[in-house]
Amino acid sequence: MPTTVLSSPAHYVQGKNVIAELGTHLKNLGSTPLLVADDIVWGIVEDALGKGFADAGLAVVRVGFGRFATPGAVDGLVETITSGGHDVIVGVGGGSAIDAAKAAGHLAGVRWASVPTAASSDAPTSALSVIYTEEGEFIEYRFFPHNPDLVLIDTQLVANAxxxxxxxxxxxxxxxxxxxxxxxxxxxxxxxxxxxxxxxxxxxxxxxxxxxxxxxxxxxxxxxxxxxxxxxxxxxxxxxxxxxxxxxxxxxxxxxxxxxxxxxxxxxxxxxxxxxxxxxxxxxxxxxxxxxxxxxxxxxxxxxxxxxxxxxxxxxxxxxxxxxxxxxxxxxxxxxxxxxxxxxxxxxxxxxxxxxxxxxxxxxxxxxxxxxxxxxxxx
Missing domain, CATH: 1.20.1090.10 (Dehydroquinate synthase-like - alpha domain)
Known part of the structure; x- marks a missing residue:
């Protein structure tokens, strides 16, 4: 008989204003998270997210992100994880930022979390990333041995998007x-x-x-x-x-x-x-x-x-x-x-x-x- 497989994230959190709870959930995964978000997304989440991080006793360290999860973007995040001593990476925003964070977390050997700010794709929960060229052309799927340790989606952010x-x-x-x-x-x-x-x-x-x-x-x-x-x-x-x-x-x-x-x-x-x-x-x-x-x-x-x-x-x-x-x-x-x-x-x-x-x-x-x-x- 053929082998069947079911794959899922370790923890899924959904609800209104739950972005304020991100720090509490991340504290269970690591002590030095690296947040990946573009400038627009960061402007939307910074205040609520920052308060939650302060309550959890975590430092807010964020790097920007471009448009696509390219091989270069992933490799750059790996270098940032290593040089900063981060033990968990968090993709915040769209599917490409999340895919880049997952791929980098896997290569760097740290835990990873997905925090979509819109319900625009089903990528956040998966154990794979879609990699594109700088122009947005599909290159490959990258597969990982496990799904994200955390997926958190704030439905008020979805409503505001x-x-x-x-x-x-x-x-x-x-x-x-x-x-x-x-x-x-x-x-x-x-x-x-x-x-x-x-x-x-x-x-x-x-x-x-x-x-x-x-x-x-x-x-x-x-x-x-x-x-x-x-x-x-x-x-x-x-x-x-x-x-x-x-x-x-x-x-x-x-x-x-x-x-x-x-x-x-x-x-x-x-x-x-x-x-x-x-x-x-x-x-x-x-x-x-x-x-x-x-x-x-x-x-x-x-x-x-x-x-x-x-x-x-x-x-x-x-x-x-x-x-x-x-x-x-x-x-x-x-x-x-x-x-x-x-x-x-x-x-x-x-x-x-x-x-x-x-x-x-x-x-x-x-x-x-x-x-x-x-x-x-x-x-």
């Missing part, structure tokens, strides 16, 4: 069940290193259910900058449930197509979750999903504000070279698209992307949804 961040997180999380069920049907492995557990697959489906029940109300809460039960549910779905679900349930075509899209300059400026959602819609087409399920997904993701057409990710059907390059990158050896329960070729991916564009455009007309708007990448 731009609504686009939560939209992107919903896009990332919606892929989780679609990919997990495909992995379960096939013979591939999960990021945790084995076949999916029933628990991992069930958590992926729970994330999907909570999002369909609460996403639109949660977006309204963020627009009002308030914390509601709907927002709490979506933050948990985006962060914890999607994180456990993708890592222990399995990734498939949606994230592989996302990785391929990072190589197309026209898509630059889009969030991870936006590109993933186009990948999810394409995966549904690729696997021949029920027509009603596909149409319902197009409608729901459109109402959330996620792209499901080529125009919305900066491409057209005439961009044949770019579409071919995306498909080939999505199908390279070792990519998660090979977790699909049937062989997938670049030709099939190109055809599915073109069909996705036509289907989504038609559904949006039939259901009186907003027409797609062309995304123009900033150069």
């Amino acid at each position: 731009p609504v686009a961040f939560l939209v992107g997180g919903i896009g990332d999380a919606l892929a989780t069940w679609v990919e997990a069920r495909a992995t379960a049907r096939g013979t591939g492995s999960t990021m945790a290193g084995g076949r999916p557990t029933h628990a991992g697959t069930a958590l992926a489906q729970l994330s999907w259910d909570l999002l369909h029940e609460n996403a639109l109300a949660a977006l309204d809460a963020v627009r009002a900058k308030v914390v509601t039960p709907a927002l709490e549910a979506v933050v948990e779905a985006n962060t914890l449930l999607s994180g456990l679900g993708f890592e222990s349930g399995g990734l498939a075509a949606a994230h592989a197509i996302h990785n391929g899209l990072t190589a197309a300059p026209q898509t630059h400026g889009l969030s991870h979750g936006q590109k993933v959602n186009f990948g999810t819609t394409t995966q549904l087409v690729l696997e021949g999903a029920d027509a009603e399920e596909l149409a319902d997904f197009v409608e729901f993701s459109t109402r959330v504000g996620l792209p499901n057409t080529l125009a919305e990710i900066g491409l057209t059907a005439e961009n044949t070279a770019e579409l071919r390059a995306v498909a080939e990158a999505a199908c390279v050896e070792g990519e998660t698209i090979h977790n699909m329960p049937f062989p997938v070729t670049p030709e099939a991916v190109v055809d599915a992307m073109l069909a996705t564009d036509r289907i989504a455009t038609r559904v949006r007309v039939e259901r009186s949804l907003p027409a797609p708007q062309m995304h123009h990448a900033k150069h």
Whole structure:
């Protein structure tokens, strides 16, 4: 029988204003934490976080961060950990800062914690980092022997963040069940290193259910900058449930197509979750999903504000070279698209992307949804 694996963080904390408690939780992990945050994030969290650190008797030591988790950024953090004698590193802010902190903590042999300030991806809970070039092109996944020692997310910070961040997180999380069920049907492995557990697959489906029940109300809460039960549910779905679900349930075509899209300059400026959602819609087409399920997904993701057409990710059907390059990158050896329960070729991916564009455009007309708007990448 195949080996199944479930992977999870040691401790997960979620709630309104819990950023003030970070010092208390970190004190259980080490005595000399290093905080990694860009200037914008630091301006948001410094006061509340600093008070909590003072109450816990910890010194506040923070280094800045750029835009992407690059090999150079990770190596620089390792040097800072070593030279400063830090015993725990804390990624504060977006997914790339957290990924860089995890990768650096692993290389330096210290403990690490994830403190997202928006529910914009499911990266914080995982035992892996996504590494990019300086331009934001996907390079590799880096895997670690354990998950973060702590994940802490303050839902008031999520409510105060731009609504686009939560939209992107919903896009990332919606892929989780679609990919997990495909992995379960096939013979591939999960990021945790084995076949999916029933628990991992069930958590992926729970994330999907909570999002369909609460996403639109949660977006309204963020627009009002308030914390509601709907927002709490979506933050948990985006962060914890999607994180456990993708890592222990399995990734498939949606994230592989996302990785391929990072190589197309026209898509630059889009969030991870936006590109993933186009990948999810394409995966549904690729696997021949029920027509009603596909149409319902197009409608729901459109109402959330996620792209499901080529125009919305900066491409057209005439961009044949770019579409071919995306498909080939999505199908390279070792990519998660090979977790699909049937062989997938670049030709099939190109055809599915073109069909996705036509289907989504038609559904949006039939259901009186907003027409797609062309995304123009900033150069």
